[in-house]
Amino acid sequence: MSAGTRSGPLDRLLRPLHKWVWSDHDRRVRKLLIFGNVETDGGRDILRASEVTPDPLLRRLYLEHAIDELHHGVLFRQRGEALLRQRGLREGGFFSGNPLPGGHGLDDLVVEDQGDPRLLAFLHIAEKTAAGRFAIYRGCVNDDPETRAIFEEVLRDEVFHMNYSYQQLGRLTRELQRRHVWRARGTRLWNRYLRVAAAIAGLIANTLLTGIYFILLPPFAWAARRAERRDTPGWRAIAPDRAESPTSQY
Amino acid sequence: MKILGISAHYHDSAAALVVDGVPVAAVQEERLSRRKNDAGFPLHAIEWCLDHAKLDPGDLDAVVFYERSMLKFARILTCTLRAFPRSWRSFPQAMKNTLGEKVWVRGVIASHLGVDRRKILFTGHHQAHAAAAFLTSPSRRAAILTADGVGEWATLTAGIGARGEKPGATGPQARGTNISLLREVRFPHSLGMLYSTFTAYLGFAVNEDEFKVMGLAAYGRPAMVDQVRKVIRRTPDGAFAIVPEYFEYQTTATRSYSSKFVDLFGPPRPSYEPIDVGTAEGRRFADIAASVQRVLEDTLVDIARALQQETKLPDLCFGGGVALNGVANARILAESGFERVFVPPAPGDGGCALGAALYADRLYFKNPDRDVPDHPFWGPAVDAAHLARAAREDDQQVDELDEAALIERVAADLAANRIVGWMDGASEYGPRALGHRSLLAAPHAIEMRDRLNRDIKHREDFRPFAPVVTAEAADRYFELPAGGARLARFMSGVFPVRPEWRAELAAVTHVDGSARVQVLERSMAPRLHALLEAYGRRSAIPVLLNTSFNVAGEPIVNAALEGYTTFRRCGIDALVAGSAVVTKRATASATLAKEHVA
Numbered sequence: 051m052s053a054g055t056r057s058g059p060l061d062r063l064l065r066p067l068h069k070w071v072w073s074d075h076d077r078r079v080r081k082l083l084i085f086g087n088v089e090t091d092g093g094r095d096i097l098r099a100s101e102v103t104p105d106p107l108l109r110r111l112y113l114e115h116a117i118d119e120l121h122h123g124v125l126f127r128q129r130g131e132a133l134l135r136q137r138g139l140r141e142g143g144f145f146s147g148n149p150l151p152g153g154h155g156l157d158d159l160v161v162e163d164q165g166d167p168r169l170l171a172f173l174h175i176a177e178k179t180a181a182g183r184f185a186i187y188r189g190c191v192n193d194d195p196e197t198r199a200i201f202e203e204v205l206r207d208e209v210f211h212m213n214y215s216y217q218q219l220g221r222l223t224r225e226l227q228r229r230h231v232w233r234a235r236g237t238r239l240w241n242r243y244l245r246v247a248a249a250i251a252g253l254i255a256n257t258l259l260t261g262i263y264f265i266l267l268p269p270f271a272w273a274a275r276r277a278e279r280r281d282t283p284g285w286r287a288i289a290p291d292r293a294e295s296p297t298s299q300y
Numbered sequence: 301m302k303i304l305g306i307s308a309h310y311h312d313s314a315a316a317l318v319v320d321g322v323p324v325a326a327v328q329e330e331r332l333s334r335r336k337n338d339a340g341f342p343l344h345a346i347e348w349c350l351d352h353a354k355l356d357p358g359d360l361d362a363v364v365f366y367e368r369s370m371l372k373f374a375r376i377l378t379c380t381l382r383a384f385p386r387s388w389r390s391f392p393q394a395m396k397n398t399l400g401e402k403v404w405v406r407g408v409i410a411s412h413l414g415v416d417r418r419k420i421l422f423t424g425h426h427q428a429h430a431a432a433a434f435l436t437s438p439s440r441r442a443a444i445l446t447a448d449g450v451g452e453w454a455t456l457t458a459g460i461g462a463r464g465e466k467p468g469a470t471g472p473q474a475r476g477t478n479i480s481l482l483r484e485v486r487f488p489h490s491l492g493m494l495y496s497t498f499t500a501y502l503g504f505a506v507n508e509d510e511f512k513v514m515g516l517a518a519y520g521r522p523a524m525v526d527q528v529r530k531v532i533r534r535t536p537d538g539a540f541a542i543v544p545e546y547f548e549y550q551t552t553a554t555r556s557y558s559s560k561f562v563d564l565f566g567p568p569r570p571s572y573e574p575i576d577v578g579t580a581e582g583r584r585f586a587d588i589a590a591s592v593q594r595v596l597e598d599t600l601v602d603i604a605r606a607l608q609q610e611t612k613l614p615d616l617c618f619g620g621g622v623a624l625n626g627v628a629n630a631r632i633l634a635e636s637g638f639e640r641v642f643v644p645p646a647p648g649d650g651g652c653a654l655g656a657a658l659y660a661d662r663l664y665f666k667n668p669d670r671d672v673p674d675h676p677f678w679g680p681a682v683d684a685a686h687l688a689r690a691a692r693e694d695d696q697q698v699d700e701l702d703e704a705a706l707i708e709r710v711a712a713d714l715a716a717n718r719i720v721g722w723m724d725g726a727s728e729y730g731p732r733a734l735g736h737r738s739l740l741a742a743p744h745a746i747e748m749r750d751r752l753n754r755d756i757k758h759r760e761d762f763r764p765f766a767p768v769v770t771a772e773a774a775d776r777y778f779e780l781p782a783g784g785a786r787l788a789r790f791m792s793g794v795f796p797v798r799p800e801w802r803a804e805l806a807a808v809t810h811v812d813g814s815a816r817v818q819v820l821e822r823s824m825a826p827r828l829h830a831l832l833e834a835y836g837r838r839s840a841i842p843v844l845l846n847t848s849f850n851v852a853g854e855p856i857v858n859a860a861l862e863g864y865t866t867f868r869r870c871g872i873d874a875l876v877a878g879s880a881v882v883t884k885r886a887t888a889s890a891t892l893a894k895e896h897v898a
Binding site: 090094098100102109110113116120135252255256259263271273275285288 | 334368369370371374378381382384385387388391392395396403405406418420421422423424457459480481482483484485486489535536537538539540541570572573660664690693694853854859861862864865868869
């Protein structure tokens with residue numbers, strides 16, 4: 051494993067969990083399909099960056115990067131679909147993919163608002179994390195040479211992405227290079243926190259709304275059903291004088 | 301008077317600006333945000349419309365939203381209550397989804413634009429569809445039909461429109477524009493939802509891939525019409541009603557068809573399985589597509605025929621997402637008794653932004669009627685200099701030519717079987733590339749279709765490509781009924797290719813011998829018309845393959861650099877914007893950049 055693709059300590063600690071995730075057909079398929087989406091979304095974001103950057107060299111590099119990411123998306127998706135064709139999926143399941151998927155595709159990146167230094171720092175961190183994790187995943191799929199070959203191809207590209215983004219960040223920002231990288235790390239951590247917080251808030255909201263549904267709604271449901279019985283399908287005339295105020299939302 | 305129309309929050313958000321009764325700008329959010337079918341609040345689109353007209357939000361007289369959001373919320377809540385207790389899973393999702401932003405539209409608009417809340421108005425969803433269809437057509441008086449999945453409650457409406465007098469008209473004849481929707485069919489009974497349910501069943505994406513069902517239908521026989529009629533029956537008054545036991549879209553957002561539906565039609569197609577119409581399973585899916593297509597057409601034709609007999613009008617204006625079904629539109633024209641059928645270039649929800657603004661102008665503010673220019677080009681213009689600069693920086697071959705030389709050069713490229721990305725002027729409003737953001741190619745050999753699918757579009761083999769032909773030559777190659785050329789103006793009808801030309805037009809002729817042809821008048825897109833004529837002089841056939849300038853999963857390109865990055869990463873041979881022609885140079889790939897860093 052090269053220094054560029056060394057996994058983080060947390061990922062190394064979680065290696066048994068990763069092995070467990072990848073050992074199951076369904077989970078493997080779901081992971082591959084999620085990666086397909088994440089890489090494709092990320093590719094589109096970087097493509098956008100190539101369209102908005104004023105720097106000609108960065109435009110070419112972003113474009114190359116975007117082409118790689120879009121290609122990875124296709125590889126992951128095709129492999130996931132091939133595994134699906136071999137054997138379908140069970141319904142539901144305890145673990146259906148990564149609840150907090152990494153990669154830049156799901157980070158709601160608004161490329162136009164970033165500016166090249168921030169974007170390059172973000173890309174460097176994201177690619178470095180992804181490379182470390184993909185290196186672990188590659189070791190988890192030794193029983194599946196085709197999937198392993200995809201990880202190997204992706205890893206080769208990730209090294210280029212990590213390197214060019216860091217090098218170009220240096221070209222643009224010189225002595226502020228490390229500061230940008232640390233800021234990107236912080237932003238990434240903050241975004242992760244926001245995703246966890248949003249997931250927890252969603253869970254609380256679901257619980258409350260489900261409670262409301264069963265406690266408050268039954269009488270209204272009964273009334274709605276009675277009213278439905280009076281509805282006859284087919285044409286319903288629209289009264290010419292139907293009051294429709296331009297300012298009303300009703 | 302300056303009126304901004306907005307459609308947002310469900311799919312295909314858009315903004316449109318009407319000044320003194322005439323559209324001056326309209327664009328879908330996805331073209332600017334670069335997120336396909338972007339449903340978010342269309343800030344980019346609004347910003348562009350205002351910039352284009354050099355206006356500030358404070359200059360606006362009104363901002364009109366395309367539907368009554370609280371009424372829509374009431375429908376969602378009512379349907380959830382009716383499905384109690386089966387709707388317990390969908391209820392929290394529906395509430396979070398709706399209460400988050402969608403019902404607070406007035407506040408959202410006021411906060412984003414900083415306009416007075418009293419200036420924010422609303423139209424009904426189908427009123428906006430009706431206005432988009434009628435007020436953009438050249439008809440003075442027409443029957444109106446709108447059909448889509450669902451708006452607030454209505455899924456299909458029928459009515460009449462009459463244009464008011466032009467500015468300056470006085471006297472007893474002076475009257476205002478009127479759009480009277482006479483009757484409606486209400487949710488859950490919906491032709492749009494029926495078609496979307498089959499779209500999902502056939503393994504395609506809802507609100508996105510409905511046209512794939514139409515394309516697949518040509519490979520099948522309507523052998524399962526009886527089964528389809530079991531899930532949607534006709535009512536004695538000439539409308540229709542779905543049979544709720546076969547559907548779940550009215551109760552849950554997770555699946556649109558029920559187990560009983562699967563019992564009737566067999567197992568659904570997994571989305572990851574390719575369709576092979578050569579296999580029994582592939583033919584089953586094609587037969588199902590053909591059957592639902594047939595039922596949709598029959599139902600629409602009957603409804604349109606009854607409307608024609610009732611109104612005795614020669615013109616029909618047809619709006620709503622269902623009006624994107626070109627096969628059904630052609631049958632309505634042929635069989636309903638209407639002499640002309642007008643479908644706007646953006647009949648879906650994206651077009652409602654313009655419809656809402658026009659509706660407010662003519663009906664709320666009672667402004668005099670104005671002719672709306674009969675073209676779809678209301679979006680941002682392409683900047684040729686931008687393209688030329690970027691391409692030169694990347695070491696691509698760039699030629700800047702005068703108009704005549706450019707047309708001849710591109711015609712020669714096309715005749716040499718090169719694929720050309722064609723960007724010309726303002727972008728189209730609506731889902732179709734009508735000659736300003738198109739990929740053009742020779743229409744003759746089937747290999748061209750396969751090449752486009754393999755190298756650029758990555759589409760299913762069964763999907764056809766569309767032709768564009770000059771209006772002068774259209775009848776020679778296509779069997780256009782009376783009124784057909786009008787319907788084909790915005791690629792809204794599917795018509796037979798004349799049998800003697802099918803071999804010569806193999807890349808654009810569908811398996812059933814039909815084509816979704818665009819009939820181009822010189823006045824609508826003069827450069828493309830000139831290109832067609834130049835190509836005709838070389839090949840003797842002034843027809844080109846015309847498909848949208850994008851790759852799968854991405855919106856149609858808008859700005860020059862979006863066209864350029866698309867050109868660079870797929871098998872397009874040449875790119876044209878304004879006077880600039882960029883030709884792909886193999887050695888000038890981005891790999892050079894990689895080497896620069898290595």
